[in-house]
Amino acid sequence: xxxxxxxLTVNPCKMCMPMGCVHAFYGIARCMxxxxxxxxxxxxxxxxxxxxxxxxxxxxxxxxxxxxxxxGGENNLIKGINNLCRMYDPDVIGIATTCLSETIxxxxxxxxxxxxxxxxxxRVKLIPVASGGYMGTQFEGYFQTLYSILQHxxxxxxxxxxxxVITGMLSPSDVRIIKDILSLFPIEYILLPDASDNLDRG
Numbered sequence: 001x002x003x004x005x006x007x008l009t010v011n012p013c014k015m016c017m018p019m020g021c022v023h024a025f026y027g028i029a030r031c032m033x034x035x036x037x038x039x040x041x042x043x044x045x046x047x048x049x050x051x052x053x054x055x056x057x058x059x060x061x062x063x064x065x066x067x068x069x070x071x072g073g074e075n076n077l078i079k080g081i082n083n084l085c086r087m088y089d090p091d092v093i094g095i096a097t098t099c100l101s102e103t104i105x106x107x108x109x110x111x112x113x114x115x116x117x118x119x120x121x122x123r124v125k126l127i128p129v130a131s132g133g134y135m136g137t138q139f140e141g142y143f144q145t146l147y148s149i150l151q152h153x154x155x156x157x158x159x160x161x162x163x164x165v166i167t168g169m170l171s172p173s174d175v176r177i178i179k180d181i182l183s184l185f186p187i188e189y190i191l192l193p194d195a196s197d198n199l200d201r202g
Contacts, residue, residue, distance in 0.1 A: 016133030018096045019045045020141025022059055023169060025094035025127075027193020028149070032090040034060040034080050036073060036106060037098025041133070053172075053199050060084050064100055073101060074111050081115060085124055092125045094145065102132030127152045142169050146192065162188040172200030 018035055022045055025033045035042045042061035049057040060083070062068075062076040077095070084093055095108055108128040116122065129148045131141045146166060165182070167175055175196040182189050 015045075015048070015138040016099075017131035017136050017138065017141030017144065018098055018133060019048065020138035020143075020169065021094060021096035021129050021131050021145045022049065022057075023138065023195065023199075024142045024145035024149075024193050025092075025096075026057075026198045027167070027175075027191075027195035028092055028094070030090050031092040031094060032058065032060060032084050032088055033094045033096060034062065034077075034084060035096050035098055036062045036077050036080075036108065037064055037100040039063045041098045041100075049199075055199070057199075058088075062101075069100060069104055072104070073106055074114075077106075077108075077111055078115055078118070081124070081126065082119075085122065090124060092127060094127050094129060094148075096129045096131045096141070096145070098131070099133040102130065102135070125153065139169060149192070160188075162190050165189055165191050167191060167193060172196045172198075176200075 018037075018041060022033045022035075025031050035045070039061045042059040046057050046059045060080055062073055062080040064073045064076055068076045081093060081095075084090060095112070097106065097108060101108075108130070112126045112128055115126065127148055129141070129145050131144060136144075165178065167178065170178075172195055175191070175194060179191065179194075179196065182191075
C-alpha cells in the first residue's frame with residue numbers, strides 16, 4: 001500500500017501582490033477591499049484565504065470585462081465603490097489594482113479624485129494601491145499597502161505618548177501575542193494593521 005502523500009503546492013509560499021493587499025486591509029477597522037480587475041482575481045484570492053483561515057473572506061471586484069479592458073474601467077470601479085458603500089457602509093475602501101488594470105494603465109488616483117467630485121457627499125476613505133500581480137509577491141503587496149495607507153490617511157500632528165507598531169504578515173495568533181506583550185507595559189500603542197480579530201473569529 002502506497003503512503004498517503006501531500007501535494008506541496010497546497011499552500012504555496014509565494015502568491016501575487018493583491019493577496020498581500022487584502023491581508024493588510026483586513027487589519028483596518030471597517031475596511032473593505034475592492035480589486036480593480038476581472039472577477040477571477042477576487043474569486044481566487046477569496047477562495048485561497050477562506051481555505052487558509054477557515055472562515056468567509058469578503059473581497060469585492062470591479063469586474064472588468066473585454067469592454068472595460070479596451071475603453072477603460074472607470075465606470076466599473078465607480079459602480080463597485082457605490083455598491084460597496086450601499087451594501088456594507090464601510091469607513092474605508094482599499095482599492096488594489098491587478099494585472100489587468102495595471103497592464104492597461106488605469107489611473108486609480110485620478111479616478112478617485114473624480115469620484116469625490118462626482119459624489120461630494122461620500123464620507124468613505126478610498127486608498128489606492130498599485131499591485132499588479134506580476135509586480136511582486138504577497139509580501140510586496142502587504143508592505144505597499146501599508147505605505148499607501150500612511151500616504152493617503154490624514155494623521156493627527158499633535159504629539160502623543162503612544163508607540164506605533166507596524167506588524168509584518170503575521171498570523172492572527174502572532175498579532176494577539178504581540179498585543180498581550182504590549183499590554184504588560186504601562187504604554188498605549190497603535191498597531192498597524194491588526195487582523196487578530198478580523199481573520200480569526202473563533
